[in-house]
Amino acid sequence: MRVPWRRKPAGLSVPTASATEVESGTSSTPTPLSEETGVIHLQGVECRYLGSDTPAISDFNLLVRPGEFVSILGRSGAGKTTALRVIAGFEQVSDGYIRIGGKLVGTSFVHVPPDQRRIGLVFQDYALFPHLTVAKNIEFGLKDLPADERRVRIAPVLKMVGMSGYESRYVHELSGGQQQRVAIARALAPDPVALLLDEPFSNLDRQLRAALRRDIKKIVHETGATTLLVTHDREEALATSDRIAVMGDNCIEQIGTPEDVYQNPISAAVARLIGPCELIPGVYRGEVVVTEAGVFPVRVTTENSILDGRQVLALMRASELEIELAGEDDQRTAMVEAREFEGEFSEYSIRLDSGTLLRVRRRAANGIELGSRVTVCARDGSKVIVFPA
Ligand code: ADP
Numbered sequence: 076m077r078v079p080w081r082r083k084p085a086g087l088s089v090p091t092a093s094a095t096e097v098e099s100g101t102s103s104t105p106t107p108l109s110e111e112t113g114v115i116h117l118q119g120v121e122c123r124y125l126g127s128d129t130p131a132i133s134d135f136n137l138l139v140r141p142g143e144f145v146s147i148l149g150r151s152g153a154g155k156t157t158a159l160r161v162i163a164g165f166e167q168v169s170d171g172y173i174r175i176g177g178k179l180v181g182t183s184f185v186h187v188p189p190d191q192r193r194i195g196l197v198f199q200d201y202a203l204f205p206h207l208t209v210a211k212n213i214e215f216g217l218k219d220l221p222a223d224e225r226r227v228r229i230a231p232v233l234k235m236v237g238m239s240g241y242e243s244r245y246v247h248e249l250s251g252g253q254q255q256r257v258a259i260a261r262a263l264a265p266d267p268v269a270l271l272l273d274e275p276f277s278n279l280d281r282q283l284r285a286a287l288r289r290d291i292k293k294i295v296h297e298t299g300a301t302t303l304l305v306t307h308d309r310e311e312a313l314a315t316s317d318r319i320a321v322m323g324d325n326c327i328e329q330i331g332t333p334e335d336v337y338q339n340p341i342s343a344a345v346a347r348l349i350g351p352c353e354l355i356p357g358v359y360r361g362e363v364v365v366t367e368a369g370v371f372p373v374r375v376t377t378e379n380s381i382l383d384g385r386q387v388l389a390l391m392r393a394s395e396l397e398i399e400l401a402g403e404d405d406q407r408t409a410m411v412e413a414r415e416f417e418g419e420f421s422e423y424s425i426r427l428d429s430g431t432l433l434r435v436r437r438r439a440a441n442g443i444e445l446g447s448r449v450t451v452c453a454r455d456g457s458k459v460i461v462f463p464a
Pocket of ligand 1: 124125150154156
């Protein structure tokens with residue numbers, strides 16, 4: 076379902092303006108909004124906070140295409156919120172440029188204010204007015220419209236987020252999950268060019284988070300809204316996104332589909348962010364890596380074409396490893412320190428003699444006793460990725 080008052084579905088023409096047009100306030104001619112121009116486009120963007128020596132984001136490049144759901148994933152302090160704030164117009168750009176809906180909205184000399192960017196925002200703390208009803212909260216974002224048109228928009232957006240019939244409820248009478256649905260309805264009501272979600276689930280408990288993120292994905296898909304989500308939660312990013320942009324310090328290190336980034340992380344830092352893993356030292360020997368835990372076949376990617384004999388870090392993931400009881404002649408062995416039963420599988424914690432802990436998933440039916448000595452190998456068909464140490 077698309078919002079009934081939408082004039083221009085994503086992918087069609089929207090007004091655009093060159094830097095001089097924005098500066099001089101002259102009218103702009105519509106140009107097609109395409110895969111190439113994107114809905115949100117940041118190129119070489121830098122943002123510095125006053126009094127700070129280093130930029131919070133720098134050389135930040137991102138293109139979000141019409142109707143896409145993109146997540147920015149990064150550790151705390153990486154610059155995720157800053158990226159969202161420059162897109163929304165709350166912070167000024169010191170270098171590079173930002174286009175939204177094909178229109179130039181931010182450079183070091185152009186700054187279109189937030190209320191003229193047609194962006195819908197949803198924050199983790201909902202930012203709803205507790206003393207207003209649900210309907211009044213939604214109307215608040217539509218102040219520029221005549222009263223009768225405002226009222227017409229309320230019921231459809233509440234229906235979209237599964238909150239029909241809640242118009243007269245006060246915000247404080249709603250659960251956290253319901254409040255977040257209303258916040259999304261409020262953001263969608265003005266028919267924004269794009270939705271920006273800043274850690275929208277982080278105040279909710281685990282079960283509710285999973286349910287709400289499934290719902291949001293559905294809502295966003297049905298409305299065709301182009302969406303950018305900021306999160307430090309990889310599960311959230313992996314579960315919701317068409318593409319994930321993984322941030323290092325200040326800029327995007329890798330962007331791709333969840334499957335691609337998970338299977339082909341370009342650096343140890345990206346691998347750590349995108350999934351639970353250990354990185355253990357080893358030596359690259361042709362098609363294998365020799366480590367303390369054993370000798371593993373290596374999957375060579377374009378990013379890790381590494382010279383023979385080079386010191387590397389080998390990426391160890393629980394689902395890609397296997398353990399067997401060690402025989403007397405086995406050289407590289409480890410001890411089973413803990414086992415967590417997870418239904419069909421158990422997750423084993425394996426202590427290497429150096430003290431490093433690896434995790435290995437194994438069918439629960441084939442249990443191995445705690446304290447046993449085991450050998451570790453790659454699960455059938457699995458190969459490990461290595462990064463330069
Ligand atoms: P994230 O959202 O990934 O946790 P932020 O964008 O909030 O990261 O912060 C990026 C960097 O900018 C951090 O080093 C942070 O300390 C700094 N920073 C954030 N907000 C401000 C501010 N208002 N003034 C000065 N520095 C800030």
